């Protein structure tokens with residue numbers, strides 16, 4: 001069976017959501033699983049490699065964020081299985097299916113890690129917010145609720161990341177202007 005069809009594979013279930021809806025939701029959740037796993041590993045990459053005067057606080061902040069994402073990986077995967085689907089959560093699947101670009105390995109300074117992560121959190125947050133609407137339209141309020149929980153935390157963490165970059169000056173535009181953010185949105 002191909003990877004694509006495995007992502008929509010369904011086991012029989014007594015759950016009162018149609019097969020068609022479950023297939024759509026499972027495919028979307030598997031895309032989110034890949035992206036969440038990818039983002040978690042990218043945040044760990046920052047946790048390990050950040051340097052500079054704010055090393056310790058950023059090292060700790062990034063670890064806390066990675067821990068939250070690890071929890072969401074599990075919640076998303078287990079929503080897939082609750083709907084009768086096959087959770088596709090290996091590193092290879094995550095690398096192939098994530099909507100995010102690869103992390104920039106050459107950066108070291110705290111500010112550069114904050115920008116790289118803020119760009120990725122913006123793209124991930126956009127994906128999650130679209131998923132809230134989509135699953136709501138499909139009539140799966142429980143999955144929409146799961147996405148809503150993730151979205152709230154992602155918005156908060158984007159604030160944490162961006163607050164380091166704002167220096168008290170207002171006027172930040174809606175969305176990042178960096179090339180990585182644009183790339184993340186269109187990939």
Ligand SMILES: [Fe+2]
Pocket residue numbers: 047063
């Ligand atoms: Fe650590």
